[in-house]
Amino acid sequence: ETGVTQSPTHLIKTRGQQVTLRCSSQSGHNTVSWYQQALGQGPQFIFQYYREEENGRGNFPPRFSGLQFPNYSSELNVNALELDDSALYLCASSAGQVLYKEQFFGPGTRLTVL
Amino acid sequence: SQQGEEDPQALSIQEGENATMNCSYKTSINNLQWYRQNSGRGLVHLILIRSNEREKHSGRLRVTLDTSKKSSSLLITASRAADTASYFCATDARNTGFQKLVFGTGTRLLVSP
Numbered sequence: 001e002t003g004v005t006q007s008p009t010h011l012i013k014t015r016g017q018q019v020t021l022r023c024s025s026q027s028g029h030n031t032v033s034w035y036q037q038a039l040g041q042g043p044q045f046i047f048q049y050y051r052e053e054e055n056g057r058g059n060f061p062p063r064f065s066g067l068q069f070p071n072y073s074s075e076l077n078v079n080a081l082e083l084d085d086s087a088l089y090l091c092a093s094s095a096g097q098v099l100y101k102e103q104f105f106g107p108g109t110r111l112t113v114l
Numbered sequence: 115s116q117q118g119e120e121d122p123q124a125l126s127i128q129e130g131e132n133a134t135m136n137c138s139y140k141t142s143i144n145n146l147q148w149y150r151q152n153s154g155r156g157l158v159h160l161i162l163i164r165s166n167e168r169e170k171h172s173g174r175l176r177v178t179l180d181t182s183k184k185s186s187s188l189l190i191t192a193s194r195a196a197d198t199a200s201y202f203c204a205t206d207a208r209n210t211g212f213q214k215l216v217f218g219t220g221t222r223l224l225v226s227p
Contacts, residue, residue: 042217
């Protein structure tokens with residue numbers, strides 16, 4: 001297992017609500033990336049945080065936002081939930097912006113929007 | 115959107131057989147990585163191959179990379195039931211300014227005892 005943890009494991013929300021997902025990165029890692037994985041698909045990149053700043057974003061609307069804290073843990077916030085937001089949300093940590101470094105993934109949070 | 119595709123989408127073999135999965139991608143890359151995912155859980159990193167490498171081995175895994183064809187293959191030798199999982203290739207595209215992994219659609223591997 002990696003040292004990346006996520007909470008909660010599962011979450012059920014209704015359309016229009018807001019949700020916050022949390023991620024603790026592996027020790028020594030200062031970069032956290034978030035991915036959304038719909039059922040039967042590969043993960044899709046949402047955004048990345050490096051030293052508390054967002055430094056890259058995928059094709060997701062502004063209602064997807066995030067934070068990174070001084071201890072490099074991170075939050076993903078989704079406002080105005082839609083049914084299509086139902087997915088497995090994965091965070092991954094890595095040791096900085098160095099190329100050729102793998103990303104270590106957490107177990108994910110499964111979000112169901114009813 | 116997905117960067118590329120894995121082929122086949124699903125593969126069913128017996129224990130002891132070899133499993134080969136292919137991945138195609140669209141843009142120039144810095145590196146390509148293979149990940150395994152068990153039953154919708156987190157991704158486990160298997161192997162990373164740089165754009166200037168052609169082949170890499172790790173235990174029972176062999177990965178090849180052909181940048182001229184924008185394709186890669188993952189070979190699992192002497193498969194075991196525990197290898198049953200979904201396998202994804204992910205590319206780290208050039209010139210994005212940050213390390214963004216773009217995943218393929220995955221191959222579901224079933225290894226029967």
